[in-house]
Amino acid sequence: MKMIVGNSVKRRGEWADAADTITLEESARHRRRMAMVTDGGIAFLLDLPEATLLRDGDAILLDDGQIVEVKAKPEPLYEVRGQDAAHLVALAWQIGNRHLSAQVFGDRLLIRRDPVIRDMLQGLGAAVAEVEAAFDPEGGAYGSHLHGAGDNH
Structure with missing residues (x-):
């Protein structure tokens, strides 16, 4: 089974219709590559070109077409x-x-x-x-x- 990969970020207001959310403290929202699990249980690998600060309301685009909204814990x-x-x-x-x-x-x-x-x-x-x-x-x-x-x- 192929691992789902999140390889790009859309900023707040640049996306719609999230499939799920991921709720993270600020220190966990500055990442480049990390295994993650959404609040609803979708496991994926965050694999961005560079370390990125994910802000509340941003979204991670998964390679299977799903969008995951970032929530600040x-x-x-x-x-x-x-x-x-x-x-x-x-x-x-x-x-x-x-x-x-x-x-x-x-x-x-x-x-x-x-x-x-x-x-x-x-x-x-x-x-x-x-x-x-x-x-x-x-x-x-x-x-x-x-x-x-x-x-x-």
Whole structure:
């Protein structure tokens, strides 16, 4: 029996009618080649030309014609809020200066939980709350797929 292969990705909005979903934490969504199983049990080999960050709402195209929608699995995060927009930008700078992944919204940031970073941010006047949410951080200047704060997550 031939193994099903997923060898291309379509970005959110570029596809329709998924046969199934695959729900992954952020760290499992940056892949090139890996055996995977969808939420409904379809086993396939992800085999992309280069490592790709799969974002929530993207789709993997399987060589048998099926489409698998990528879902971001909720994970433990901190929601960081500033006192105003300028304060939030300064907090984002502090996070970026430490090379930490962050998801950027107009009124808040999401980062991975780290008590040392939480304490630092609170010391800088941030409101920090523990949340469980899908994590889809910025790709960075050298990422394969950038998105802006205006994206609807």
